[in-house]
Amino acid sequence: MKLFSKEQIYQGDAFTVKAQNITSTELMERVGIQIFNWLHIRMQGAQVPIHIFCGIGNNGGDGLVVARHLVEHGYNVKTYIINYSKTRSKDFLINYEALKNTTKEWPTMLDNSDHLPEIHPNDIIIDAVFGIGLNREVDAWVIDIFNHFRASKAFVFSVDIPSGLDTDKVPENPESVVNAGYTLSFQTPKLVFFLPDTEKYTVQWEAINIGIDEAYIKSTETQVELIGKNEVLPMYQPRGKFSHKGNFGHALILGGSYGKIGAVTLASKAALSAGAGKVSCYVPQCGYIPLQTSFPEAMVVTDHSEIQITDVQLDFTPTVVGLGPGMGTHENTKAALKSFLATNKSPLVVDADALNILAGDDSLLKLLPELSVLTPHPKELERLIGKWTDDFDKLKKAKNFAKLYKVILIIKGAHTITVFNDKLYVNTTGNPGLATAGSGDVLTGVITGLIAQGFDAVQASLFGVYLHGKSADLKVEETGYQSLIASHVIEGIALAYLDLFKEPERPEIEEVEDKK
CATH class of the missing domain: 3.40.1190.20 (Ribokinase)
Incomplete structure (x- = not known):
């Protein structure tokens, strides 16, 4: 399995939008539905409180799509927007409005960590704050929210990558990264999931197919590959009937x-x-x-x-x-x-x-x-x-x-x-x-x-x-x-x-x- 770099992931998204004649919003909807399906299969309508924390970029937009589908299927959902910047992505804004039109309980805006929501150990946290595009230091008040996750003892589920974790460097401050119990990574896992310095930020991971165009996946060379049974099986060399020890x-x-x-x-x-x-x-x-x-x-x-x-x-x-x-x-x-x-x-x-x-x-x-x-x-x-x-x-x-x-x-x-x-x-x-x-x-x-x-x-x-x-x-x-x-x-x-x-x-x- 090819492991794509951050740049290649962005290129794959752009390629897919063009090749499949869809919008980036439609691609985000596809991603959110895949995450929702994964959760819905396992939760089967259970009414455990679900706290969804969304950033204001595309990772947050993914979280909003998930929140909307969970609400539509009767789950007990509370959504929070981590308002760490005045800039919002286009697809975030579209899905923010879509969620507001779905439920009377609008997302709670968090501008600092003074009034953190109450989270109990048996609750579920969905982390959709930062994605792979994080290019700034995490604000101290956002780190306080991440620490609040840890203190709550609730199960944390991260969307694509634990928030605050970069794809190509080790975090200087471990508290600036969410500690996920499970991460659903888009299309392929990330190299950081396999390295001693960074694997601790997600206990388990799974890659979900978000429909990145097959032509892009096949034609793109990556610098990292994941080796499992599917990769080694073609290497196997069967032995002929008349083989002898001198052949080997x-x-x-x-x-x-x-x-x-x-x-x-x-x-x-x-x-x-x-x-x-x-x-x-x-x-x-x-x-x-x-x-x-x-x-x-x-x-x-x-x-x-x-x-x-x-x-x-x-x-x-x-x-x-x-x-x-x-x-x-x-x-x-x-x-x-x-x-x-x-x-x-x-x-x-x-x-x-x-x-x-x-x-x-x-x-x-x-x-x-x-x-x-x-x-x-x-x-x-x-x-x-x-x-x-x-x-x-x-x-x-x-x-x-x-x-x-x-x-x-x-x-x-x-x-x-x-x-x-x-x-x-x-x-x-x-x-x-x-x-x-x-x-x-x-x-x-x-x-x-x-x-x-x-x-x-x-x-x-x-x-x-x-x-x-x-x-x-x-x-x-x-x-x-x-x-x-x-x-x-x-x-x-x-x-x-x-x-x-x-x-x-x-x-x-x-x-x-x-x-x-």
């Missing part, structure tokens, strides 16, 4: 040190479970017996050192190398890594200690083959790209780094983001159970296994991150967050593959059409 590549997992052979074991098992034809492990001698006994499917090659990697000597050329799990950062290992990179011709997936070694020596980064996949956790990422001020600065630095070294950078997190050139790919699978030792080694193995069997590096990154997260989502139903371990994620890879072809459950309730 020979993956090498290179790493391990005394006490950290488990990392190589996890990555190797994940690579084979993801579909690699063969997996070899290159480890210090202390890893030979553990690997041969715990993972009989793997072939094992050992360094001449007992406890660490000191000299990589191979008598075969692997299809792909997963580099770094459990490797350690001993000086001899650093020298061995430099020597290996200078002669290596295979694609690389780089993780863990290999990343830390690269971060300390820019010359090693220049030895990486193009389209190498780097999978840092937050601290490893900081060592690679430097400190950042906020998530948007982090993404900017990550893009610059990926372009400079011509690599794919996977930023691991609740919504893992894959960075390639100027594009960001936001993953939708995964859960807090992945905050466990070894889960990163499993991801390295999955991506390595996908490249081994013929996926290109970008596809392997996107598909691998998705499978890794989906596996955790399926297994956590058995284990809970706290008890999920990396081995469970490997077990779940098969389930994640099978889930690709599972039919989605049909919704129990169909949308109702507005009767007006």
Whole structure:
């Protein structure tokens, strides 16, 4: 799914109005009806008090349309206008008059926060104060209203985006942003819903189709894409009847040190479970017996050192190398890594200690083959790209780094983001159970296994991150967050593959059409 920038959203509205020969007011009516339908399906006429707070721009206009339809269907509605400016949008004024003609209880004008309406914990607040076009600081008295929302403990439902939240920067004052329990985002979600600094402003979100013209959606390139089942399913590579292991590549997992052979074991098992034809492990001698006994499917090659990697000597050329799990950062290992990179011709997936070694020596980064996949956790990422001020600065630095070294950078997190050139790919699978030792080694193995069997590096990154997260989502139903371990994620890879072809459950309730 494409995630549109603020500018692209405005362009999409304008394109739709022209292409479909409608007015902006008619488009606003369409939006409001979609929001009303969503609410009406779930509330079914319940008489809980609904407080609708509208700004004086187009987001407020959307709120007024919702208010009118709720009133017409008998809901207990009170509407307030946050009068923060003398300027009103044309469509706001049209819908303000339409609401006044619908009900005897006209909207209450709020010019300051001296007389805030009484709101009880069981009430519902609909937030339609600011939309994506906010280009000014939020007035102190409006912040007081937002704080009043929070103090009331009422459920807050935001229209398109929580008021005060910008689409492309982190708010300086958290109190200037509404904390929404649910946000209905128009057409597509916003990038800010997926970033650690800003995801807290809406507990849940859903994108609703407001009828932006399909030609615009298909023809417009975006810098951000959301990756779910629909996006990865076309990447799946079915296997022919006469396939054999030689068709699916020979993956090498290179790493391990005394006490950290488990990392190589996890990555190797994940690579084979993801579909690699063969997996070899290159480890210090202390890893030979553990690997041969715990993972009989793997072939094992050992360094001449007992406890660490000191000299990589191979008598075969692997299809792909997963580099770094459990490797350690001993000086001899650093020298061995430099020597290996200078002669290596295979694609690389780089993780863990290999990343830390690269971060300390820019010359090693220049030895990486193009389209190498780097999978840092937050601290490893900081060592690679430097400190950042906020998530948007982090993404900017990550893009610059990926372009400079011509690599794919996977930023691991609740919504893992894959960075390639100027594009960001936001993953939708995964859960807090992945905050466990070894889960990163499993991801390295999955991506390595996908490249081994013929996926290109970008596809392997996107598909691998998705499978890794989906596996955790399926297994956590058995284990809970706290008890999920990396081995469970490997077990779940098969389930994640099978889930690709599972039919989605049909919704129990169909949308109702507005009767007006």
